[in-house]
Structure formats: C-alpha cells, structure tokens
Amino acid sequence: MNVLLCGDFDEHEALEWRQALTAAVPEVNWWSPEQARQAPHAVAAAVVANPPPGQLTGLPALRLVQSLWAGVDRLLTDVTLPADVPLARMVDPAMTAAMVETAVWATLTVQREFHRYAQQQRASRWQVHPQRRADECPVLVLGQGEMGQAVAHALAALGFPVSGWSTGSGTADSTHHRPAREPGATSAVQRLSGDAALHQALPLTRVLINLLPLTPRTTGLLNAALFNALPAGAAVVNLARGRHVVDEDLLRALSNGQIGHAVLDVFAHEPLPADHPYWLHERVTLLPHVAAQTDLRSAAAVVARNLRALRDGQPLQHLVRRERGY
C-alpha cells in the first residue's frame, strides 16, 4: 500500500514520523508529495498533519485521510479536501494521558493556590493561606470526548465534584463518547448537555476546564457572558483551542477579579507574540501548547490500526463527522 505522508512539520519531525510509522506499519510505502504527484492513481491513503491546502486533491484512489492531530479544525478549513473520502482524527492514548496530567496539574494549581506560593517564593515570603478541600472545589469539564471524559474521571477520583458538559449537538456517537476506561472508577461524573444545563452549572463551578473541539458553535464560547456566570474568583483552564476564548473578555475578567486565575495552553495566534499581556499577567499560568503532545510511538500504532483496517475492509476508527466539525 502506498501512503502519502505530508504536513507542516519540519525536516527533523518528518524524519521522526517516517521512522515511527515505518516501524509500526513496515508493509506500507511512505510517499512524499513529490512521489504522490508522479503516481497519483497509486495513492491509497494519506497520513497528514495540517498539510498545505490542495495537497490532497487529484488522488483518485484515495480512500482514507488520517490526521496525526486530534484537532481537525484547521484541516477542515481546506475547501479542496476531498468530500467523499473518510477523514479520521488522532485519538492517541498517550496524548489522552498527557492531557489528564496537565488538567489535573492545572486544577490542583488553582485549587491549592500553588501559583500564589510560586509568587511568594520569588519574593522570599513565607506566608500560609487557608487550604481549600477538593470537595469544596467543583469542576466543570467542557467537552466529553475521549479527553474530556478521561480528565473528568481522574479529577473525580481525586475527590473533586465533577460535571462533564457536551454541546448536545449531534447524536451520541460511540466512537467519540466512550465510557471511562478505568474499570475501578467508582466516582460519578455528572453528565450535562445543552445550553440550559451549562448556564445552570456555571454558578456552581470553581474550575472550568475547556476541552471542546473548535467548531463554529464553540468558537468564542469562553466570553464575558460565561465568565460573569461563574462565581467571582473562579478559575479557567483552556487546553483546547485559543479561539474558544474571547481574549479581551478574559483579560477584563482577570483584571477585575471575576476570574481569579487562568491556565492557558493555546492561543489564537501561536507562538503567542512576546508583547501579549497574557505573558506577564500575574493571574495567568501560560504554557506553549504543550498540554498534550502526540506521542510518536502510540500515535503510529493508531495509524497502523486504521491502515490495516482499510486494507482488510474492516471499520475505520475515529472518523470525523464533517457537518459536526470533529
């Protein structure tokens, strides 16, 4: 099987991916865009990481586009993307685990005010603040795909009251909405969906974690109206996409204390410009889009499973429903 491998990675990353994929699926010929142009009829699938628009056109035998990234919002803006070819997103267990780690770390940071102790350390100031218990710190997780569910269950296991919200668009989808994988998970996560449930939940939330896919419906959802519906001093953790947040609204809410602290991993423009007010804001913990990096080894194994399913005529996993946007 000949598979086109293309994306916006640099030479070193391209080499690493080619090595990992070759190890995972040795029976595949990994073709560059140049090779694909020379024999377009022989390309059966494409494994892509935000390729330049137009790169996937003119491949008449293409039967699968497999993204190496979980978020396909940028890929879906490519109007030349063949409409009738199945598109799969990456659901990498190692990336989900990394997202759980970051979300747990961010939640503990704001619950226990470790960011405040870090400021005190830089001032050599020894000062103890009252300790808030996890059960006094309700968490609302926006997004209940693989990552949102895993994050919700990990936090519930640590004693946080956790609600998990999904937009309620589309019907239930077993590919995207799996039950929690931990067999021993006894802690309940309250499941919510739809706008009314969201607006009922916000006033009871101390930590809001965003793990939504970026779609026209969710763009700008973290705005002044949402921040004002939270209790004063609540925390916002954005691990999804920068464009979920209306930055001027968040900056205003941070200034007036409506939002007590924000942990931000993603931004409308990345890298975040060096003069952006988020960088040095004392109420912002900023990460350079590292909440969950793809792990080459486990991601390559996911690609291998889908390519072999394609070869064997078996069902493909993690297919994107384009009308829904993820």
Place this chain on the structure above:
Amino acid sequence: MNVLLCGDFDEHEALEWRQALTAAVPEVNWWSPEQARQAPHAVAAAVVANPPPGQLTGLPALRLVQSLWAGVDRLLTDVTLPADVPLARMVDPAMTAAMVETAVWATLTVQREFHRYAQQQRASRWQVHPQRRADECPVLVLGQGEMGQAVAHALAALGFPVSGWSTGSGTADSTHHRPAREPGATSAVQRLSGDAALHQALPLTRVLINLLPLTPRTTGLLNAALFNALPAGAAVVNLARGRHVVDEDLLRALSNGQIGHAVLDVFAHEPLPADHPYWLHERVTLLPHVAAQTDLRSAAAVVARNLRALRDGQPLQHLVRRERGY
C-alpha cells in the same frame, strides 16, 4: 469529661480549634492550662498541638494525649511527657487527601517540567520541550503510613510506576499500615522495606517523594549518598520534615545537576530564613509548609472518636509506639 486543650497556636487558632472541637464533642469541657492547674485530678485527657514542655505533667488522671498534628517528633522530645499515658497522633482523612494533592502536583510538575515553563513565561519565551510519559518516570515513595500509601496509589492510578518503601523497623502495624482505601484501585504499588531494597530501588527512580516520620533513624536520610545513588537529573520532593534532608548535600546536588529539581515544603528552621539559598534557587520549588494542613472539621471528628472510645473503654486509634518514634 474534662479535657485540656493546649499547644503553640495563637489566640485565633485556639479559638477556631475550641469551636471545632466543641461542635464535634459537645459533652466535653475544654479546659485551658490555667483551668487544668486548678483541678489537675479532674483532667481525663489532653488534646495538644506541640505544647510547651512540662505542660502535661502533674495530671494524675490523664489517660490519653491526643496530638492534633500527624508528626509527633517534636512532642516526643518533651522528656516530661508522661511515659505511661497512651499517645495518639492525628490521622485526618482530609489532611491525607491534601497530601495526595500536593504529591501529585509536585510529581506532575517535575515529570512534565511545568516549573521550566513557568521560568519561560517570566521571560516571555515560547519553547516546547519533549514530553516525558508517566510510564517513563518511576516514582519511589519513602514512607508507607497512611499518607505514603495514599500518595503511592494515586500516582499509580495516573500511570506512574510506583514503589513504596518503609524503613522496615518494627513489625507491621495495622493501625499505621492500612491497605489503600480506594476499592477500585487496580494499579499495583511495589512494596519495599529495608536498606538493601532502598539502594536497589534508587538507581531506577526519577522522582523520590519523602513522607517518612522523623526518627533518629530517618534524620538526614536524604543526603549525598542517597542523591548520588539516584540517576542524574532525578527529582526530590520532601513533604515530611526538614531534618530528613542534609541541606548542604542537597544544595550541592542541585548545583551540579545530580538532582534536577526539588520541591521542598519543610525545613529544619521554619519559617525558612529570607536569605536561605533555597528561596531563589532556580531548581527549587518552595512551599511554606502547606503540603497538608490539618482540616479543623475532619480533625475534630477524629479527636471525637478517640475521646468517646476512651469514655466507653473501646480501643484507641492511631497510637504512637514511642520506641519506634511514630
């Protein structure tokens, strides 16, 4: 029942404790040291938080000394402490939960290098580093009492390979060495004890978490020999007592990179002097002894259970074995 309440807390703390204890055990008369001096024969028990030496002498009817703190190392240095009166330490479920939170946060901080991203934020620098997986980051928890076990199981549930080590002094003690309470915990924690097992485990450890009681045997255990037995760049998290650490050895190991990062909550002298090199060390995350504060409500409930057991002739919980030191 008349119970002496005394300790090194200030007026505000004393009032808060008195209120919490009165709510939990309304049938008890809470006496100050002055009241106890006026009717020493009528004092049945003492609830203490590191009281001044001598405060517990001359109370002939005393049948229980209940500490409000988990660590009784300072209390045990009081040579006037009545030798034949049972001494109980605090085992507060809310404090254990807080310790789990801090240990998980500290482990994630060093595994995922969030301290490094915090430094980059202060320099407005966007730079991504490779992401280490939890399964590549073995954790060794020193101390397998209530807290050590709870920490070990929480980290194992997040995917870390975890070993739990106890000194091996004394025999197993069901009061202090309970099985993990999470009924769904499926992840195994490797149990180790004794010096030989420790020295075998150290070279395989990326994160060392200290939750030992402070005893003559464990004082200074975190020294140059131990640091050098760890792989270069390993992390040390001390949440127990400052005197477990030989500070000059740790500072040297941090300087030469043998220890990549340290999270320190406790110090030989507290508050840590403002000119101590730990404060501004770029490889140190410093907390002002807040890893696990006692929660008044749940601690008062623990005191209530032991006082009622005393009254009813039932077994007392969490008794200290003085020859062992905890």
